[in-house]
Each structure stands twice: as C-alpha cells, then as structure tokens.
Amino acid sequence: MAKAVIIAGTQSGSGKTTVTLGLMAALAGRGMRVQPFKCGPDFIDPTLHKLVTGRISRNLDMWMAGEDFCRETFLKQSSEADISIIEGVMGMFDGGASSSAALAEKLSVPVILVLDVRSAAESAAAVLKGFETLDPHVELAGVIFNRVASPRHLQLVSDAVRKHCQAEILGYLPGNINFAIPERHLGLHMGEEDPLSARSVTELAESIATHVDLDRLLEIAKLTNPSEAAAVATKKTAAVRLAVARDKAFCFYYEDNLDLLRQAGAELVFFSPLTDTELPVDINGVYFGGGYPELYAERLGSNRKMLGAVKAWAEKGGCIYGECGGFMYLSEGIVGHDKTFHRMAGIFPVRAHMQGRRASLGYREITLVKDGLFGAAGTVLRGHEFHYSAIDEMDPSVARIYAVNNDTQEGYCYKNVLGGYMHLHFGSSRDAVHAMLRFMENPARNLS
Secondary structure, three states: OOEEEEEEEOOOOOOHHHHHHHHHHHHHHOOOOEEEEEEOOOOHHHHHHHHHHOOOOEEEOHHHHOHHHHHHHHHHHHOOOOEEEEEOOOOOOOOHHHOHHHHHHHHOOOEEEEEEOOOOOOHHHHHHHHHHHHOOOOOEEEEEEEEEOOHHHHHHHHHHHHHHOOOEEEEEEEOOOOOOOOEEOOEEOOHHHOOOOHHHHHHHHHHHHHHEOHHHHHHHOEOOOOOOOOOOOOOOOOOEEEEEEOOOOEEEOOHHHHHHHHHOOEEEEEEOOOOOOOOOOOOOEEEEOEEOOOOOHHHHHHOHHHHHHHHHHHHOOOEEEEEOHHHHHOEEEEEOOOOOEEEOOOOEEEEEEEOOOOOEEEEEEEEEOOOEOOEOOOOEEEEEEEEOEEEOOOOOOOEEEEEEOOOEEEEEEEOOEEEEOOEEEHHHOHHHHHHHHHHHHOOOOOOO
16 A cells, blocks of 8 residues: 655744654665655755655645646656655645645645644644644644653653644654754755765664654555546657756756656756866757856856857857756856856856845746747746845846746846746646747747
C-alpha cells in the first residue's frame, strides 16, 4: 500500500526542515527508498532532500503548477518509492491554495505537525488544538514536538496534548540537538554546497530514530484513499538542442521544468558560465535559470570569453531565456553590496544593484501582451518572484511582453532574448513549453 506524509509546521522556523531531513535520513538508513517533495516554490530545500535521500525532490505547488500537475507528479515520482515525505511550507495553513493543508487535502495525505514547544508547556496543547479544528477536511494525524528542554518539560506538554487533543504524539527532538544549516540572504545553503557533514546528518537521523516512533509513523503514512493517476498524453514538438546554464551561480531550476522540456523533444546540454569559455555547439537556444550570480560576480565577470560568446549569440538572433539571476547575467552588470561593479553580458541596458533588503517576494501570474517565446498573446503562465536585487529603470525602447498581476509590466525583450525576474513553472502551461521549442527551432522573427 502507498505511504506518504506531509511534515507541516505551525510557522516558519518551527523546525520542519530539520525534522523532515531527520526523518528522511532515518528511514533511508533503514534501507527504504524515500521520495522527497517540497510544498511550495522553494528551490533550496529540495537540494537538501536530495543530499540525504539520493533522490531528486520535486516541488508540489498547486497555485503555481495546478492541482492536476501536482497530483500527476506526486503519483509518478512516488510509484518507485517505499515512502514519500513532503516538506510543508511556512505554517500549515499559510499560502491559501499553495498551503500544506490544501495539498494534504487534495492528495489525501496525512499531516504530521512539528510543534515548537520552546518556552511553552501546557499552552502547546492550545496551539495544537487550534490546528486540529481549523479545517476538518485536513487529517492532522500526528505531532512531533521540537526543542524539548527536559523530561519534565516533555511530560507537561504530553499530558496536556493527550488531555485536549486528538493528534497522536509520535515523539520529539531535544532542544540541545547540535544541528544547523548555514543561511544567507536567499535562505539556507544549497545541498550541492555540502552544508551538512555526513556526521551531522547521521547524528540527526540517530536522534530521530531514538526519540520518534518511526514504526508508528509508517503505519500512519498508509494512504487509505490513494488518488488515481491521470493519464496525460505527452507529445514531442521539436528536436531542439537547448543549452542550460547550471553551476553554483545558476542553480535554481524546477526539475519538472527540465523534464517537460525533455518530454517535448528538447535535448538539454548543461554548461557552466563560471568555467566554460564558449557555448555548447549546435544549439538552438540558451536557458539561464536563477541562482547566485551576485556571489560569483567577480568570476563571472572575469570570464570574458563566455560573456562575449553569449553577447554574440544574442546579436546574431540566437534565442535566450533568462530568469532572475539569469536575467542579471544578461544585464550590463551587477553592483554588489560593496558597490563594486562587475560587468556581465551587456544585452539589456541596465545594471542590477544588490539591495540591503529583499526587493520582491510573491507569486506572480503573467499574461503575454504580444506573441513571444512562450506562444501567442493572451497566454497565461504562473510563477514566483524572490530577489534582493533591483535594476535601473529600463529604457522605454526595450519591449515588455508580460502583463503581471501586480499591475506591472515585465518580460524584457531584445532581438530573440527574453529576460525578467519571474521564475516560471512550466506546469502552469505545457503549451508554452511546446511554443518555446517551436520558436527556438525556427526563430523567424525577433521577439522585440
């Protein structure tokens, strides 16, 4: 029988990432095939999931990608696993259609709530009671206490929860556990950067195995009403060879975006703007995802051969799509926090300035106002925006083809180059993927 749970939290910082990673590591240590997922748009947590499970983690975001796509992804990726563990987003009910609670209800997956009991005792039961009763359609099956200070503290919290709540107590993590993930301005460090030592992961897994009833969790995780997979026909649009920038500077990609491109006929050829000196040969287009170009701006700027190759490709009408960090790379350059300017590809006539505070965060829906890389005018896509940089005012002569649902216009075009701050999820419009590859196969006109 299929098994899955969502690990939700009462709020951001409650410890759900730590508990999620510990559960994944502990169950993988039993020899189980653990399929990880992340509720919401986050790029970073999935890399940590992969670090401890060895399996690619997928984003399940119902607002951004749609319920059908999320269900299809969940069932497809879970089919060859012993258990699926979905890490929630923010607090359990935060995010509306993209919340952990909404996803749990649509997928019929039981929820395990991580309850931070630091500086609380009996009052923790009141918090849990509220989460149990807010939405009766969501199955809050169990609770794991985080930051328990002592046996007496555990007793006080447990007695109150057993008296007033329905959720089963599955265990706890002690407050003195020595486990931390390094952070910076966009969040936790990526899994590819090895932010966790093998020893720290092992110790976390051992603590989970000691203090959490894993056997009972596996019983709770049995899906009594597993959803049926929807039959989705896949079609190949074009035989396109697409260069994808992927290294430490460009590491924010939804794995399902890459899969959808492959399914539509694209051959993905990965390259590094940090270390390579020219674009891959015989390509039809280039895809620059987001990431941390600001952290590697000096190295990117000193790789003049690659910058020249990208600029030359753009000038001759080559197709390029750049989002967020990729868009910054396509600008004149990046001005760092120390005000140092690092020259980039120079395709768009603006500079990206790093800010002391977050510049933008939130879900975005875009509508094409003219025919473009993603299809005809009127095409709608959804995505997410999260960045600490801001650009100069863009020259009015530079075309904008996105009408954004926050009353702005974006999607800047120069020849066959499209760039902007939006991280788009192609699950929101598979037709846009096919349109993208058809355009790259035969770019008969300039986007601008």
